[in-house]
Amino acid sequence: MFLKREKPVIYLEIAGNIPRVKGIQDIISKRPSFLDIIETIVRRGKRSAGIFAEISTTNLTLSEAWELKRAIEIVRKYGVKTVAYIREAGIPELFLSESFNKVYTSERSYFNLIGFSSTLNTFGDFFKKIKVKIESVKSGKLKSIPDLLSKSEVPDEIKRDVKRIIDGIYETLCKEVKRFPGNVFISGILSSKELLLSGAVDGITNESISNIIKKEFGTSEIEFVRKPIQIVKFKRGKTVAILDMIGTISENPSPNFISLSRYSEVINRLTENDNIQAVIVRVNSRGGDATVSEMILEKLKNMSLNKELTISISSIAASGGYLISLASNEIFATPFSLIGSIGVFLIKPYIGELLSSIGIKSEIVGKGELSSIFSAYKELSPKEKSVLQNLVREEHEKFIKVVAETRKIPEEKVRKIADGSVFTGKDSKELKLINDTRSIADIFDHINEQYAIEEYPKLTIFDIMKVGTFQSLFDADTEFLLNLLREKYTLLSYLPLNLTNLCP
Template sequence: MKSFFKIFFATLLAIFIFCTIAFFILLGIGVAASSSDKPVLNDNSVLVIDLSKSYHDFENPSFSLNLNIKKLSIQPPSLYDVIRMINYAQSDKKIKGIYIQASVNPNGFASSEELRRAISEFKQSGKFVIAYGATITQKAYYVASVANKVYTNPQGGLEWHGMASQMMFFKGLFDKLGIQPEVFYAGKFKSATEPFRVTKMTDPNKLQTSVWLGDLYGTFLEAVAKSRNIDSAQLHLLANNGSIQTAGDALKYGLVDSLIYTDQLENNFHQLLKTKSNDKINFITLDKYAEAADYKSFSGKDRIAVVYAQGEIVDGTGDNDKITSDKYVNLLRKLRKDSSVKAIVMRVNSPGGSALASDMIWREITLTKKIKPVIISMGDLAASGGYYISCNGSFIFAEPNTITGSIGVFSITGNAEDFFKNKLGLTFDVVKTGPYADLGSIARPMTEPEKNFMQSSVDSIYKTFTERVAEGRKKPVSYIDSIAQGRVWTGKRGVQLGLVDSLGSLNDAIKYAARIIKTTDYRISEYPEKKSIFDQLFHSDENNDMISAKIMTKELGPEMSKSILLIKNMQTMINIPQTRLPFEFEVR
């Protein structure tokens, strides 16, 4: 009985503490939510764009609580939010200029292009744009170079060495472990399977990579050449010769305007703002500006739905960072039946994934297109399954440096019999009702008939894929097959090949949708709908995944943690036909 009361009172105390904490958390949230006061912007404010932050197409707020419950840590605004804020700031009398913090840039090339274009348009208002980084990486410089002035630290520097694409190969590891991957693919350029079957890039993969990487580099050089008034051939030569090694070199060849420290940078801002040296400069972060500025329009007679399809494409249900078939099929069906929605703009940013899930989403887009326009806007990636769900859109936009195409299929299983037996001392035996009852088991090698089944399935899906694309793009299947074969293209080449209708941003896609439905009086509704603060706080699975990923990156470093995540993600591919981009590549 004594033990019972100890447990009882301990449980009661735990419940009391939990309820008390929950009460204060909800009270703090309620106070924050009920406050309708917006931050007040002062005159002579400068909008700060921190390129070190990742601006995704879709952001579900994630909150971290500490003892100061008034402080909620929220993720950065979405990319489209940032673009709208920059556009709004052009006519905001409180905002006198933009300060680009330009040390690193984790954003993709297409996202960087949208940021760069918006900042370039901002300059047309006559307001200043200043960029500074103690050291400036190449991708950060791509955005920063559009500024009126670009500065770096005298002891810092500017990265300028050209571009390289690097892939990781696992075959050597599997050989050492005694694991034999069984790989089936359709498309001679379908390099997604190469890490499992070879130890370096095949010739077709090197060919396609040199083409799309050259396109990215060409767009990069042309943009910088125009902004800095330097011939692109000269820029190319500087990289090839390794001419930019120090901050002084960057100044000598005109890539930056001056070498200064941060105190000197502040003096420059004072001169531009015509303020005194001891005055505080009103730097406004994007987070704060999002609260203060009315950059979103909530009025309008006609409604255009913007659907963000971001991440890998997977079957069933899943996390917010993936395109799950159930969620997107239901969402598109709901929007199709909603008479108040006059058009849909689908923002696709995906390397692909499950072939079945891709086809299910393709089907809903096809049905929806018969009732209302479905305009596709491609982000950094809209390849393989990402292109599958895009190909039958009413009209397709992409950025010049969007990665798209990769129309191909693969499937992976494996034979780990030697690994289990020789490395772990494990053996297996089986009783089955037929010769193929354990098809796909990794405890034994596949038979020739089983291999034929797998390859036949992959070939059938590839045939369907090319037929879907041919139907959507109104091209012969033979032509689509000739430019498919798993080959990766840039958005710029996609227009030339007929895979894309026009170069343009998400904003361009929305304006086009409005033009199609013949309206200028419209409002935007964004989907999937963001979760409430309460759901985010108590959705432990996603929070745990995010915390685990951060811890792993911190302890092991980005390279090692990325390798571990790549191996972990293989689990989602085993025995599931995939329409996805080459397994992993990195552009440096």
């Protein structure tokens, strides 16, 4: 006769720096990633005795806090009890805690609820002092980087636009919160007693975590979210793939950038693989190189002809980041995601005066009237500036047309908002720049229902870091694993990966 094991309480540690990517890259981190936590909450949380979260200051954005909040709300619909203990918190952490059935804190805790601000620095005077001239052209009056780099004062229209975004975030935050008034988020540095009076927490306790769990859930059986060493198993059957696109769009092949050299072959192989039913592209990018953005857009569009392609915007999809999101008709974001910045700019420094001041003289020899148009050793002529302005304007026009055609918005309406402005997810939904506000957990649920995936959330993670780079960082066993993965890199670029635990 076997004793039946009690259902465990899932213990979440939401504190410090939480990794944002999941896959082979995660081997270099011992902590569960953001998606690990989401998956644990929704999959294992439904079968648990409850969920307990110990919350402290994190690197989470409001968008990420909202997605974790949605995951907690999903399991609560199944009758799962949830309790949080906040040691200290800023705005995202307190916002997240609102989704739990009960929230406790200690009498020694303090909470930084000081509101929102954005610092805008201008570099015009700095570049003048070092004798560097920033030359730029732009299409979209609120594309702010050229002005911030070249002017001595922040233009009033840019300050007004940033204020509009901050006001929109605060307004959305107040509407999302139900447990306590939204003005708590801008009330200052609060003690635990002051937070209790606001209604944001249910109680103050100095009991140990184990005692709180025993009292609330009636069990001491705890299951932690651990960071497993991951191995690769190839699987058949219906598969969903997640493709992370995080960072600046550039030709730079570094893992911190979204580049063709890293993504082109992976997208091709995803497209060709018949086992993959759907692909979720997770976008978190401020934009970057216009040409690379367009090429990635076309590759993703081609994929969407054979797979159901869903775009999940995390914290930001601006400029080129929004352009690549237009590969799908299904674009979802959080209410706090920053979306848009439909515009184009080009920047070129002129360092001739700086070099002259230290005794260096530059002379350019070339063939072709525009051969030195991008040279940092000469200023733009009126004709060259006109050529670049026309180029930027044409790119802007193409961007506007792609938005109008993909989102089925009249072109004249797109032009009204295509001045470089950034919008919150809530406003983007009203402007039809996205379909809806939906978390990654909600997207998992939808795709699982549609394709009858056997086990929630049965995901395939496509990670495209060349793991051999990190070989020397690990012990002998892990090094062996990395070498094995490196030898199979061509397979890893397209076969579905089922990430399983090597150890508990």
